[in-house]
Amino acid sequence: MPSALPDGDAVPRDGALPPGTQLGGHGFGVYVHVPFCASRCGYCDFNTYTAAELGGGASRDAYAGTVLAELALAATVVAPPRVDTVFVGGGTPTLLDPDDLARILDAIDRTWGLAAGAEVTTEANPESVTPASLQRLRKAGFTRVSLGMQSTAPGVLQILDRRHTAGRAPAAALEAREAGFDHVNLDLIYGTPGESADDFAASLDAAVRAGVDHVSAYALIVEEGTRLAARMRRGELPYPSDDVAADRYLAAEAALDAAGFSWYEVSNWATSEGARCRHNLLYWAGGDWWGLGPGAHSHVGGVRWWNVKHPSAYAGRLAEGASPGHGREVLSAADRRMEDVMLRLRLASGLPLSALDGAGRAAAARAVGDGLLVERAGSVVLTLRGRLLADAVVRDLT
Template structure:
């Protein structure tokens, strides 16, 4: 399965940085026993959404040296480097997640070719989860059927809102009903697992708008819902509009109300939260790839700007698609920089990620000071007292509203 090829280092890694093309023994130690996933970043978008600061590029922003037509081949070149680096005893791939950007701007055959190459290069677990993100306006039933035939098992559709004026503020191009129609198309194409993403707290969104968005999601054949508070990222068009006074800044109290409304509505419909911003109808409907991140397991990120983590070694690729393609064409690693986490760093990340999960985390993973603060958080109604009595830190409903603050308090 492994394909041998010469591994040349990244030309721009700072002196003294660990080299992701030569994994240290400490990173290899548990490679075979730690869950492993692949993330493939597709950095293309038809237009830039006003709130987005992801590493994505429209046609006008790309410049020379990068194009969609060649991208699948470039990503496959990095997959081959990954197999050569991780071998000879390759980890079994349990999840694949194709994200963006807008992966579905590529032909379905290109995405299927990437999945086929993963199967050729790596051992892949039976029943592996293979997800792609999709913008509703870029797919139809035929396209989704080709993805399903190409090995994809799950699709995550960016809906954001069912209110036309809210979509306009977010610079989303699809019509209000298209996301739910796309979910129905996905189910008809054979996808058992379908997610819809929502954003709440957009300037101008009313209580009725948010209720309508939740009702619209529940009218579709979905088994997973992600709902995220709008974050105003510096450098985005939305941030500039707010700075000019054209739009108000999202209100924290409104965001809390929206979250509680979402949780109540989704629970009533049979969804249960398993991570602060994610609800599913069953354990089988959870996003296993995201669970791999939250468990601080191993993954290799393919694509411009993609991040990877293997056994405490973290690295990230150059951001621009042209620079990324140039390095791979020259036989060079696309890594821009890397860091080797020490035991304290890894323990801290385990706490920061694990506390956001429904199962919480063992109190023994906290420092002495963290355990004292956990007891204080129980008294403040932020951590569940029954779980605390059994040795676990688990957020209450109120604690979920303040999850970031609780995490900071327990890890400072």
């Protein structure tokens, strides 16, 4: 089940931000959380709900209208010059009717205005889309689709409790291209118990042959409270191996580089600068965004807040005309500096040395000497070995 939210400070009923809060000028995005799934994957602790878990007070059919109620409240709180990116995530957003997703996107445009050439992404499970639904989403203004592939090995998909067949994700990617999507991403997970090197190589090959222009690859993380964690605790499955994960990462880098992809963030590769996920780059560069939906997080001008998690509580707050915010925090200068280092160091563009204090610059010099960083034009960039140890490098620099 989803993990608990922190409490934080109280959010005013009208959602107003602290006096003096200003947009940061690094772009503005909108995240829309769709909390519905047909079934729960064994490794997932995201804020998602199956029909059996949902209970009363919330429904999939009424969800778009509830999101629009939060958007109306948001319009009274912030007035960005434009919306640069929209990302609809979940859950499985494509369990909603394409007309509902189109209605939400149109409302965002009418409320704040989409920038010319705005990136508009939806996540999707491969089995939750068809050629017809993809065409309807493209017509509605979606420009990018991110498909949860995870693997093409049937045994791995079974351990992860994925519902789609081994070939469905590459097929859905081809259908998205045929529907006219500018950009298509496939997500992979590596290091699942029972996955062989050949299994992962086959998944990488299938992703490349599907003609996508973006691939994300993440090591399996075992979250407490999930079915997968329980199985490992009982000894039914072995825990993931750090050494295996490192081998898989190196295999991903080699295969994707050979296919014309370049890394731009530790876990993300794209065929060109234009294929990079601009919404995620906005997060990593310290931009502002409003998160719509239960459990969604937002950030404006150093203020971060998060909504109540359950769809019923979320709908209830908005029905009363109140903000669905559960709690918030005002980031200190030290917090913002630490997050800036943590996020920007993971990017291929690197971290300016000017963002570090004296101790951080000394740690960066040591990391350069150890072959974990390389210095380029006043910035430090992770080497391939440094990417394998990125979390440790970040800790040393902060």
